Amino acid sequence: MIGLIKNEFMKLLLRKKVLISSIVLGVLCILLCLLISVAYKFTTKEAQIESQQYIIEVFEEQLEEAETEEEKNLAQANLDEAKASLEIIKNTPSEDDPNWRINVEETINILKEQLNGLPNDSGEKEEIRKNLLEYQELLNKDIRPMSEMSPKGINMLGYLIAFLGSLFTAIIVIIISSDTVSSECTPPTLKMLLTRPVKRGKVLASKFITAFATSCIVIIGIEIIASVIMGLIFGFGDPAYPMVAGTDYKITTVNAMIGKEAIAVFNSSYLSTIFSVLLKSLLLQVLYIMAATSFFLMISTLVKSSSASIAISIVLLVSINILKVIPYVKPVLPFLFMTYGNTTTVITGEIKISTLSSLPSPIFVVLIFLAWTIIPYIISHLNFTKKDILV
Incomplete structure (x- = not known):
């Protein structure tokens, strides 16, 4: 079994698309970090005060240039509102x-x-x-x-989990695992592999373990490396920084036009730390990657063409993300593992807002991930054993 896993790792490492996709993912993470660090400069307290003072100066000029009484009243109202906003900014707590x-x-x-x-x-x-x-x-x-836009390492990890979880995590898993079996069906390599004295279940298990482990190393590894780099530049932040999690939401119907909305249940949230929330998010992300690997591996066993396997996987991924916005599809979303790419929202409870469902608790999501891991893997196993006859 260990020999099979080593062999699969070597084959994955030799695939250019795995290396290229890892580099592209790393570049995207670097760009996100740069974007956050630039945006942060405009959200500091000093920057906000300076911007608001400029707005006040503009309204003061408008007041001086106003000719009619109506124009003066409007300019004065805008000036008073701008000054009130300036006081709010000055009294708002900030790290600087x-x-x-x-x-x-x-x-x-x-x-x-x-x-x-x-x-x-x-x-x-x-x-x-x-x-x-x-x-x-x-x-x-x-x-x-x-600040929410702080580029500190621990804060950036949260941004990276959300950024990659939106779509890129699944894409990386597709690139690594969706043609794990089908790529060996085009040339007659699988036939040669199946004639060896190795149990078919071990062959499939080695492919699953390798694809799953590689996906985790690439995705979580890049997230942690990028966060460490930002931490070395801007500071890592306090792991004990308070963060509220576990908010429950009551789903109510407003009216026929607006539809449903999620209302936070009073006293449902609990106080945690940013370290605890992000650690739980990473653990859930591992389960998400495991479910995605199992699902896309199943497609790889059902399709003999490598390109067709990847194409079908990407079409399914894009289709599900498009269908998420359709109200009639909302009731199905809690039961799809792809709904939970941003695992931090599962811990905080905010996932219930996007799904308009009270079902997605952390335990419920873990069960969904396990179901989407076990069922596709069983299908893959049953189909893969037939290849002994069909190939």
Whole structure:
């Protein structure tokens, strides 16, 4: 068995498309990191204050140049709103603010007032509570607030999981595993392999293990390497940084025109850390890769042409992603493993918003991944054993 796995690894390493796709994926991750680091410069507190001050100057000029009373009133209203926005920005907690503790305390007081003024069945109340939990934990642990666009290593890992999970993870798995069997059917290599004194189940298992392990190494390896590089440049961030997870959502029907919407259930979220959330996300990503490998391996056993196997896999992937936006398909989404590419949303609970379903809890998603691993693999096994006769 070990010899078969080594042999499969060698064959994968010699495939140019695996190397090229890994390089392309790495370049895409680098571009994303550069984009986030550039965008971060425009979202710092100083940059926002400078931008808002410029807007105020523009409105002041408009007020001076206004001729009619109506124009003056409009310019004055815009100026007052811009000044109010400037005060909000100044009082917003940020990591580059020396007075961040004072601003966090003030924000907590504002959030408490907002929380008390809302009914329990309001989805907004749980969103406010989530912010309140995070800010209180920042004070308790004396951790500076971190911007959502922060290029720090641990924050970038979350972005990379979401970015790759949207589509690219499945594409890499397709490239690695979808022609694992079919590529050996075009030349008569499989026939020669099956005539050896090796059990057919071991041959298939070696191909599955190799494709699965290679996909994990490429995808998760690139995510971690890119995050480490960003960490060395911008800092790694605090792994104990508070992050709220497990939010439950109640799915309700608004009306015939709007349809359904997800409303956060009050008191359903719990406080965790960014390290814990990302670690669970990576573990779920491993299961996602395993399910994807099994599914695309099944296609490889059903189709004899290597190019046809890859084409069918990509068409299925694209079709499912397009069908996701169709309301009538929404009820099916929770049962498809491709729905859960961004595994972080499973941990935070936000996946229930996109699927408009209360089903996708972490345990439910794990069961879906296992089902999509076991059932396609059984089909692959049954079909592969027949090749002893059909090839």
